[in-house]
Amino acid sequence: MKNFVSVKDVGNIDALVQKALAYKADPFADKTIGSHKRLGCLFLNPSMRTRISTQVAAHNLGMEVIVFNVGSEGWALEFEEEAIMSGNTVEHVKDAAPILGKYFDILAIRTFPSLKNREEDYSELHIQQFIRYAGIPVLSLESATLHPLQSLADIITITENFKEKRKPRVVLSWAPHIKPLPQCVANSFAQWINGWGKADFIITHPEDYELGEEFTQGASILHDQEEALKDADFVYVKNWSTYHDYGKIYTNDPKWQLKHKRWMHTNHAKVMHCLPVRRNVELSDEILDGPMSIVTEQAANRVWAAQAVLSEMLKHHD
Ligand code: CP
Secondary structure (H helix, E strand, O other): OOOEOOHHHOOOHHHHHHHHHHHHHOOOOOOOOOOOOEEEEEEOOOOOHHHHHHHHHHHHOOOEEEEEOHHHHOOOEEOOOOOOOOOOOOEEHHHHHHHHHHHOOEEEEEOOOOOOOHHHHHOOHHHHHHHHHHOOOEEEOOOOOOOHHHHHHHHHHHHHHOOOOOOOEEEEEEOOOOOOOOOHHHHHHHHHHHHHOOOEEEEEOOOOOOOOHHHHOOOEEEOOHHHHHOOOOEEEEEOOOOOOOOOOOOOOOHHHOEOHHHHOOOOOOEEEOOOOOOEOOOEOHHHHOOOOEOHHHHHHOHHHHHHHHHHHHHHOOO
């Protein structure tokens, strides 16, 4: 594995899940494979789980980690080729990235979409420019359209929580939110679940909240949440803004908030969310504080997902 920016960089999802679970059972099994290797973590946006779980994972492998909050502490970066930099940006990525490539062995980056220009966001300009100019392997800590480390942790969590011989029924359920959010988590979850192929996968959302078909192909799409939740084994609750009329909120209908009454239609489903979550907007206290919630376990698995991926990247590092 050279770069890790999407499920397409993974040869065998189950093997990666098993590697993560092996690290969960024995965190220091490979405590020296990262010795004398340095991970640079660049954050253009805020984070708690991704930042800390990646640091813990890298330390477990013996790596040194340097975190740089570019968004709040660094020079404003320019990503466009042939830009005339007479505006707010101070340094071009083609100047900054090769330097970071000399300081680090692996470069991890978190960026968010603008939610203003779909074509630009979906071209993944920011992370692709780092890949182009850094000259070292690049690990996505969430990009404009995907959140692959989150999705790997999600599949680890489903694997741990489902022991029956049949396929689990997994429902990705849109939730209301007060501001437009990226489609990254939903796109990525759909891409990984479809790539994994070991679940019956349903996506439920209000009309006009369709995600890009490149991610959802293979899933059943339902606009009736109650019908979608029927017999669900897992419900992944997440808001996203509109994709087609890009980055908008069309509805905040509180009926889409997952509450206990709706949850009763499921097969005692485990409830997931990537966090942070707006309580009593996306999910009710009753659900989040109830025995059906596995959100803490899911977030804790971020460490093992990051450790498995870093370990694979180190294996192929010269
Ligand atoms: N789920 C997730 O990416 O959390 P953070 O934004 O806190 O990293």
